[in-house]
Amino acid sequence: MSVTIVIAQGGGPTAVINQTVVGATLEARRRYPGSRVLGALHGVRGVRDGRFVTLSDLPEAELMRIAATPSAALGSTRDKPDAAYCETIMKGLKGVGADAFINIGGNDTSGTQAILRDASGGGMTFMHAPKTIDNDLMESDHTPGFISAAEMVAGAFLSVDLDFRALPGIYVGIVMGRHAGFLTASGAAWTLDEESGPHLIYVPERPFERKRFIDDVKTVFHRRGRCIVAMSEGVADAEGRSLVETLVPPELQERDAHGNLKLSGSDLGQAIERILAEDMPGRRARVDTFGYLPRGNIATVNGTDAREAFEAGAFAVASIEQGDGSVALEFDGEKTVCRAVDLNAVAGKTRVMPDDFLHLHENRISDTGRAYFERLLPRRYDPARPFV
Amino acid sequence: MSVTIVIAQGGGPTAVINQTVVGATLEARRRYPGSRVLGALHGVRGVRDGRFVTLSDLPEAELMRIAATPSAALGSTRDKPDAAYCETIMKGLKGVGADAFINIGGNDTSGTQAILRDASGGGMTFMHAPKTIDNDLMESDHTPGFISAAEMVAGAFLSVDLDFRALPGIYVGIVMGRHAGFLTASGAAWTLDEESGPHLIYVPERPFERKRFIDDVKTVFHRRGRCIVAMSEGVADAEGRSLVETLVPPELQERDAHGNLKLSGSDLGQAIERILAEDMPGRRARVDTFGYLPRGNIATVNGTDAREAFEAGAFAVASIEQGDGSVALEFDGEKTVCRAVDLNAVAGKTRVMPDDFLHLHENRISDTGRAYFERLLPRRYDPARPFV
Numbered sequence: 001m002s003v004t005i006v007i008a009q010g011g012g013p014t015a016v017i018n019q020t021v022v023g024a025t026l027e028a029r030r031r032y033p034g035s036r037v038l039g040a041l042h043g044v045r046g047v048r049d050g051r052f053v054t055l056s057d058l059p060e061a062e063l064m065r066i067a068a069t070p071s072a073a074l075g076s077t078r079d080k081p082d083a084a085y086c087e088t089i090m091k092g093l094k095g096v097g098a099d100a101f102i103n104i105g106g107n108d109t110s111g112t113q114a115i116l117r118d119a120s121g122g123g124m125t126f127m128h129a130p131k132t133i134d135n136d137l138m139e140s141d142h143t144p145g146f147i148s149a150a151e152m153v154a155g156a157f158l159s160v161d162l163d164f165r166a167l168p169g170i171y172v173g174i175v176m177g178r179h180a181g182f183l184t185a186s187g188a189a190w191t192l193d194e195e196s197g198p199h200l201i202y203v204p205e206r207p208f209e210r211k212r213f214i215d216d217v218k219t220v221f222h223r224r225g226r227c228i229v230a231m232s233e234g235v236a237d238a239e240g241r242s243l244v245e246t247l248v249p250p251e252l253q254e255r256d257a258h259g260n261l262k263l264s265g266s267d268l269g270q271a272i273e274r275i276l277a278e279d280m281p282g283r284r285a286r287v288d289t290f291g292y293l294p295r296g297n298i299a300t301v302n303g304t305d306a307r308e309a310f311e312a313g314a315f316a317v318a319s320i321e322q323g324d325g326s327v328a329l330e331f332d333g334e335k336t337v338c339r340a341v342d343l344n345a346v347a348g349k350t351r352v353m354p355d356d357f358l359h360l361h362e363n364r365i366s367d368t369g370r371a372y373f374e375r376l377l378p379r380r381y382d383p384a385r386p387f388v
Numbered sequence: 389m390s391v392t393i394v395i396a397q398g399g400g401p402t403a404v405i406n407q408t409v410v411g412a413t414l415e416a417r418r419r420y421p422g423s424r425v426l427g428a429l430h431g432v433r434g435v436r437d438g439r440f441v442t443l444s445d446l447p448e449a450e451l452m453r454i455a456a457t458p459s460a461a462l463g464s465t466r467d468k469p470d471a472a473y474c475e476t477i478m479k480g481l482k483g484v485g486a487d488a489f490i491n492i493g494g495n496d497t498s499g500t501q502a503i504l505r506d507a508s509g510g511g512m513t514f515m516h517a518p519k520t521i522d523n524d525l526m527e528s529d530h531t532p533g534f535i536s537a538a539e540m541v542a543g544a545f546l547s548v549d550l551d552f553r554a555l556p557g558i559y560v561g562i563v564m565g566r567h568a569g570f571l572t573a574s575g576a577a578w579t580l581d582e583e584s585g586p587h588l589i590y591v592p593e594r595p596f597e598r599k600r601f602i603d604d605v606k607t608v609f610h611r612r613g614r615c616i617v618a619m620s621e622g623v624a625d626a627e628g629r630s631l632v633e634t635l636v637p638p639e640l641q642e643r644d645a646h647g648n649l650k651l652s653g654s655d656l657g658q659a660i661e662r663i664l665a666e667d668m669p670g671r672r673a674r675v676d677t678f679g680y681l682p683r684g685n686i687a688t689v690n691g692t693d694a695r696e697a698f699e700a701g702a703f704a705v706a707s708i709e710q711g712d713g714s715v716a717l718e719f720d721g722e723k724t725v726c727r728a729v730d731l732n733a734v735a736g737k738t739r740v741m742p743d744d745f746l747h748l749h750e751n752r753i754s755d756t757g758r759a760y761f762e763r764l765l766p767r768r769y770d771p772a773r774p775f776v
Contacts, residue, residue: 042776065770065772068772069772073774075555158686159686166464167463293681295551386462
């Protein structure tokens, strides 16, 4: 059986998205000898424009080196195909004789796959392979890309907390996350002891209120002599308007093709810094925007994450004969396993962080939340407790 | 000979400053059996207030674990002693019978040592052991703490460049650095090829001009399809006024006890983001403030840096009998060695990045600059070249 598989990458890159490309390519080679695996350049845009590389021609050693490289080696896209665009993609897929199209990405990318499936009229399999540092895909325990990004965030907050023991003050780290606070809350995975930061965690799932925020910071600072805060870019007020939306003049607000407001960590960071300067004058306060630093950081590529991303790609190929679907990562109580789920269960949907990951009335990590992050991120460092 | 040595840490912590404390403690134990090594809590403030831990009482295994922990385990301070404060420090040192006082820090800390030496009237040795991520101490090839911080910055820019190959746009990373651009320029240490970012480097040593900046970004973007920029917090205009100073209302400007203006990465980041939105409308642009993330990051503690920091502490103790001084790291053409220099050669002075580390008329790293950073930071990663 001669098979042609097209693979594309969509949305923001991660540290391990290339593992998924290579996992799929090697599984295709194993399962369908003589098959052709084409990598589309810059996602569906490459399919539309007929820009491909033949991944199945590459030697395994080269593929494995690509797998170990962060970011999307094929390039990515944020294009959201409308009906006309879909037609050109279908034409592109048929033009190369594709039997299956595997698109690796988050909820927007799974949405693209659902649109293509509905427009295709059959004869081709549409698979979605998961990838997102946001960890916000339905049906999954966690997502490839998340653990590596979380490792960067956890290590950063462990380090910053040690820094602020030495020179007390207030620190706010702004972490990517539009709707889901997983990545921000992962900052608490490697705390040293009960006194360790991040002491406060603000996520999109909980309404942000300025007075409450300042009260929280004052309480922690009074008690600990320092206050370390992890805050998502997507924090919003009780009406669901993102803080960035309420702070940035409308004429400067930008949206992408998916209608997503551009969340500027710098805008939010500066606003938070001003709030602290106004409401807690004279206190040493510092705000950093982590931004892109966790997302494909070569210094924190996590081995478990890399392996799971590879397996998700291999599983996508192994599932082609069962028809359209999305690959989900399930935790069976002992280990993480792949299973195929309906595209509709994932497409365009967002999983938010369970409410009980934070304490009921406090912006602190709960034991439930801590257990989740500690399971995904076994403690990597064993620093000494400082004298101060 | 019974000896009492007091050790303190001053200024911003680094990933390896505890190595220097432990290097000094173990050298004192070896050289002066039965000696007492006291660690002052929160720098000279702990000396003044009589708050010490007896480091020489700790088992070697515990000391080595402290050495491997980032940030200042004894706590730090930004106090700048005046005459009255100096008197209380001298009293504190005499109170514990100190024969020598080793203060670990940057130019401000070496300044404190010079003030104390001048006020002491003899009978005690004042040593300065080097530490700063800014790499801006006179007489040194580089400083303990710099290499680890630079490793974080180099890895981050390598990663961000891969990210922006996949999804083109403009990226600006704001890096700590008040007067010296070493840490910012170290972002170019691990570029993948000639096309790799950071494509543009803005440091305090070169006047920043908005029009020139936008022209540079446009040129690179046109040529490469992306533009990655490394920018120091301390960038200043031709009159020497820091960009933060020109952008932030005077009533919001804060200064520390040394008279240093508080440089807010968030303020600068937001200003740069606005400039890009105004002058290059519609272009995807993102600004992140690295801030504290490079300074004591547990994920990028560099082995060479750790060893050199340890040796600087040991050398400080070994030099006590030669009298007051500062420990400098010298590169002899093959390896880095410690030597003692006069406190006055270091105290309160700042070494800036040599002008030839950047191209003469361009904000790009030069071969000379690249050779320096590559010597300090041997390439750690070997990523594959992306298809895009």
